[in-house]
Amino acid sequence: MVEEKSPSRASAPKRKAWTYAPPEAPPLSAFWAGGDQRKAFLRYWVHQNIDNVIDLFFYFSFKLLPARACSALGGWMGRFSVPRFHVSAQKRAAANLRHIKPDLTDTELQALLERYADSQGRQMAEYSVVPRLAKSHVRMLGIEQLVETCRQGPVIFIGPHVSNWEVLWHCLLDLGLAVTMNYDPPKRRSRHYIVNRLRKGAGLGILKPGRSFVRPALRILEQGGNLLMFCDEGFNGQIRAPFFNQKPHLEGNYAVIARMARKTNALIYPLYIVREGGAEFTLHVLEPFRLPPESEQIGGLLDDVALLNAVIEPMVLAHPEQWYFIDNRMPDQSS
Structure with a gap:
């Protein structure tokens, strides 16, 4: 196998820079304008805010729980929701685990996938109790x-x-x-x-x-x-x-x-x-x-x-x- 030579420092491409800009809130006039502007208004102020309210409800509610209970509840939610509502993500996780650990048996893979769903759920719930965990x-x-x-x-x-x-x-x-x-x-x-x-x-x-x-x-x-x-x-x-x-x-x-x-x-x-x-x-x-x-x-x-x-x-x-x-x-x- 022939080892490829790495490019020199001068010829290596530079990282592409980007500038972050927070999403702009569509004004009320966008609703009355109709068409795509109305869709953007409803997406920002109505549809996205449904998810926002749910996130904030769980975040502040979970702060009332003991740290272990909060984490355990998040783990259960992850194990319940990932196989049912995030099937594509779970399939990619399975493929990547196979790629990383090609010798996994089917039983071992399923155990890792359950721990993956558990970890994802716990991490999200634990935002409410990070100081106590640390x-x-x-x-x-x-x-x-x-x-x-x-x-x-x-x-x-x-x-x-x-x-x-x-x-x-x-x-x-x-x-x-x-x-x-x-x-x-x-x-x-x-x-x-x-x-x-x-x-x-x-x-x-x-x-x-x-x-x-x-x-x-x-x-x-x-x-x-x-x-x-x-x-x-x-x-x-x-x-x-x-x-x-x-x-x-x-x-x-x-x-x-x-x-x-x-x-x-x-x-x-x-x-x-x-x-x-x-x-x-x-x-x-x-x-x-x-x-x-x-x-x-x-x-x-x-x-x-x-x-x-x-x-x-x-x-x-x-x-x-x-x-x-x-x-x-x-x-x-x-x-």
Whole structure:
């Protein structure tokens, strides 16, 4: 097998930047205009708000429950609803689990699919009780030097969306660290409100999504601060990272992290959180590292991307049923 040469740093394509703009509320005049404008008005103010009201009802209602009961109820809802109302997503999850673990028996696959549905349901319900979960339901491993290390210079925390990542960042705040994160805003306005209410209320720094986050993120690192970035991505319903034996590319957070780390000499701190059962978690904090000198690279930025993928992908492979994007399409799948 002949190894392909990686493109040089100069020839590697750059990440496509985008600017986030929140959806605009159609004015009342759109209703009277009729046609597509009326449909847009009704979609925004009526149809979407039905889902928004349901989301907010469950969010505030679940806050009244004990944390374990809230998580368990979410798990039941996931196990009930996914096989019945999200059949396509479950089929994609099954295909991806087969792709990731080709030696699975049918019995093992069904067990993973049930845990996948359970994990998806629990994660959604647990937005109501994240602070309580982080305080009393997490075992932390590898945190002995974490706070002291973060005092010595800029840090970029990296990790995947496994189990409940909202609990992960809350644990960092509970350790006394100041952390800022970028994010991909949920499409539903209610869920956007919920995640912002949770994150800002806890003291997590939030950067605007899209190209506008880069300069503020660099300023935080240049001032010795801590940035949290999740490296796995599902873009337009398709898995963009980890690569899972696909050709590395620069169209994701790996490339952004590598560029910022090199520009600021930031320490990269890998970590991830897994669900050990029910509402119990373990936070794994791994050994931090810096990117190797550019003089040791052949493929330039693509080498950095491949290195970061080699850190993140095993975290996902170890717990694919808890991975949020497991029901997205693999890059070589069209539907």
